[in-house]
Amino acid sequence: MRTPDANAGMRLVDLELDLDVFAGPFDLLLTLILREEIDLLEVDLAEIVIAYIDHLERRGELELEAATEFLVLIAALLELKSRLLLPGVEPEMIELDPGEAAEELLVRLLDAHRYRATAAYLQGRLASQSGHRFRSAPPPAALRRAVLPDATAVYDPAMLAAAIGGLLRIPEPVDVRHITVPKVTVAERLAHLRALLRRGGFSFDEAVARADRVTVAVTLFALLELHKRGEATWTQDEPFGDILIERPATVQAGRLTVAR
Amino acid sequence: MSQDLEQTLEALLFLSSEPVHAAVFAEATGAELHEVVTGLERLREHYEFERRGLVLRELAGGYALSTHPDTEPAARRLLARPRTPPLTPAQAETLAIVAYLQPVSRPEIARIRGVNAESAASTLLEREMIEEAGRSQFGAVLYRTTDLFLKLFGLGSLQELPDIATFDPAPEVEAELRERLLRAGEARASAIPGP
Amino acid sequence: MSQDLEQTLEALLFLSSEPVHAAVFAEATGAELHEVVTGLERLREHYEFERRGLVLRELAGGYALSTHPDTEPAARRLLARPRTPPLTPAQAETLAIVAYLQPVSRPEIARIRGVNAESAASTLLEREMIEEAGRSQFGAVLYRTTDLFLKLFGLGSLQELPDIATFDPAPEVEAELRERLLRAGEARASAIPGP
Secondary structure, eight states, X not given: OOOSSSSGGGGGGXXXXXXXXXXEEXXXXXXXXXXXXXXXXXXXXXXXXXXXXXXXXXXXXXXXXXXXXXXXXXXXXXXXXXXXXXXXXXXXXXXXXXXXXXXXXXXXXXXXXXXXXXXXXXXXXXXHTTTOOOOOOOOOHHHHSOOGGGOOOOSOTHHHHHHHHHHHOOXXXXXXXXXXXXXXXXXXXXXXXXXXXXXXXXXXXXXXTTOOHHHHHHHHHHHHHHHHTTSOEEEXXXXXXXXXXXXXXXXXXXXEEOOO | OHHHHHHHHHHHHHHOSSOBOHHHHHHHHTOOHHHHHHHHHHHHHHHHHXXXXXXXXXXXXXXXXXXXXXXXXXXXXXXXXXOOOOOOHHHHHHHHHHHHXXXXXXXXXXXXXXXXXXXXXXXXXXXXXXXXXXXXXXXOEEEEEOHHHHHHTTOSSGGGSOOGGGGOSOTTOOSOHHHHHHHHHHHHHHHSOOO | OHHHHHHHHHHHHHHOSSOBOHHHHHHHHTOOHHHHHHHHHHHHHHHHHTTOSEEEEEETTEEEEEEOGXXXXXXXXXXXXXXXXXXXXXXXXXXXXXXXXXXXXXHHHXXXXXXXXXXXXXXXXXXXXXXXXXXXXXXXXXXEEOHHHHHHTTOSSGXXXXXGGGGSOOHHHHHHHHHHHHHHXXXXXXXXXOO
């Protein structure tokens, strides 16, 4: 039914990319990623999406099937990439070899195809039923009137008193005094952490002692920033354990060697 | 062709909840008016002579199908069974307000509950646990409970409604129940942050 | 008696807007279940052999009358609207996934479709083709199909849906997808470039 050339679904190969790490057709990039010849971490997926949108604009039409397929592929890539960005969360997923990654993408694509076919079946089925109409008029009121003698006690009257009791309860006024406008900034916390670093290593708990939750969050954000800039490194022996922060042992040509 | 017309007329009558004029059928089927009238007559005879469960009746507004009077007892047994699924919290609250404050208007119920009572009240009306009881001085429909309500709750009369003191969180407050419910409802409404 | 039963069943079917179980008819008519089933079967044959405008159908686990599809053009002219608006591709895909995987969560639907299912699911909920069916262990709302879905799609039960394997992509499609995933690069490298 499908031939490898000349059909709507194949038009994805027309998508030419010009990225920092790669220039060429989209499916070649996909192949190279799956074979780990290009590091997925280095690929800016947003750039691919923008290229695809430009591509659509140039064509002046939206090919639904090709668009769906592109979305499935890019979503699968995004998920793979997000797993790579979160080391330690699912270690077995990082071990995914190119064959397995391709297999996973293939399963996705097959599922998408399968349910697209099912959808077409359901649409056809609904259309084939359109000649069957049902009467929607309510039955005559005279026939519907409940017959009193048939009725038996099925509800507990206490339910009514309980409902009224609940409605009589006047709610506690909401206390909003504890909500304060957070004034802490990343810049302040960066300065704080740098000051601590100058004294040598420190623990995260120490850095946020007696701070409120917003300050803790902003401090963590500042710490990530320090790490990104190569100014700090950290170790955490166990999940939810304290984090020890130190200056990197050595800094070589901007690349970071983690001190252990 | 005429069998087809009779078939089509039967389907159109089945779908119509109100009586329909022969001229309307003529337009829908593309047949002549006299053909439609003949078709309807044959349909009427079919139901009558074959002793079907349906009857074709000519009313002021046109033609309509209805069920044969002989089937009425079975129809009642099918349709008039009291439907008594468990009440949702919204329905229980609405019903309790009507039971204790009757007659009470829908806007008042909404004020006490702090939320719209539209759908709960409709369900209770449909299940014949509450009914309309005239209008308030501002024109709002008033509700009261029905005899079926008493029956379904095993109550001899409204005087047998449980004393709310056992469920009342603030029994020391001496005030009219209605006033206190409204005050609590307003407090609830103002406690919910507005949009 | 049996003519009476058939007559009564016809009237009860006419009055019921939703499919009704044979057991409910047995209760309403006072007849035995097997008599009801036989009566319904004879009614079905009557509509079919006498070419009536109505059809007796088994839907969503019960029995319901509908109009004969031959009468659809006239019904459309009379009621001036199509019976059920068609589904968009996104709605149909979402419905397909719910029908086959139920109960299924929205994120799972999105994962299979590769795109957000928000708006399609809302429309299907609004059209009452799907409904909520509790929550998953992660708190996501689960969906299942409704009886209205079965009714609209002419199904007696979910078992009547074709085996999902029926919709497996053809082997050559699967081979082609595999090919594209792994060998498109090579193929392109050796082929003449350009669209």
